[in-house]
Structures are given as C-alpha cells and as structure tokens.
Amino acid sequence: MRGNVLDMAVGIVMGSAFMSIIQSLVNDVIMPPIGFILGNVNFSNLYFTIKEGATPGPYGSLVLAKKAGAVTINYGLFINTIISFFIIATSVFFMVRSVNRLKSAALKPAPVSLEPTTKECPYCFSTISIKA
Secondary structure, three states: OHHHHHHHHHHHHHHHHHHHHHHHHHHHHHHHHHHHHOOOOOHHHOOEEEEOOOOOOOOOOHHHHHHHOOEEEOHHHHHHHHHHHHHHHHHHHHHHHHHHHHHHHHHOOOOOOOOOOEEEOOOOOOEEEOOO
C-alpha cells in the first residue's frame, strides 16, 4: 500500500508540472503564431462583456475589464484551455498506449514448440517417442 501512495504522489507532482509545461506551450508557443495569422489577435483578450463595470466600456483588455468590475465571458481563455486539454489528452493516450504495449510484450508467453514429440511406429502402428 505504501508504494502505491508514493507512486500516486509522484504522479500528481509530475502531472501538475506537465500541465504547467503544456500551458506554457499553448500560451507562449502555439497561440501567438495563430493569433498573428488571424490578424494579431491575442486569444487571452478575447471576451464578451455581459455587464459593464464601474467604468463604462469598451475595455482595451480582459485585465482592464476585470479591474473595472465588468462581467465577461472569456472565450479566448476557454480556447486556450481546450487546446491544452487536447495536447495533454493526446500525450497521456500515447503514454498509456506505450506502457500497455510494453506490458503485453513482457507478459507474452514464450513460443510453444510445434515440433512433434511422438511418431507412429512403422511396424506395430503404436505411438512411440520421436527419438526411437
């Protein structure tokens, strides 16, 4: 039991570190070129204002809208999260698939010899050892 808890703790720590790496990959590497191709769009600043805050809009960025107390739907952050999810899900899928293939290869039984061990006696027609 103690080994399983330790394995789980290591998995959680590694998972959170992996998630941070993927978030950085999406936010800092993947989304800027996509935003550039779409006309210098910063996906983290894509939002709809539902209700204006203390300061009336329009707001230059999501940070300014939040600072003013505006109620927003942050669909740009949602797009970033969806892309992060797909990258993580794909990575985990291939990792689990690789581990399962290694396990099945390790558990595969040794090949059984199909060579006959007996033969029929040409004189009495009974079954005898192949070495006879």
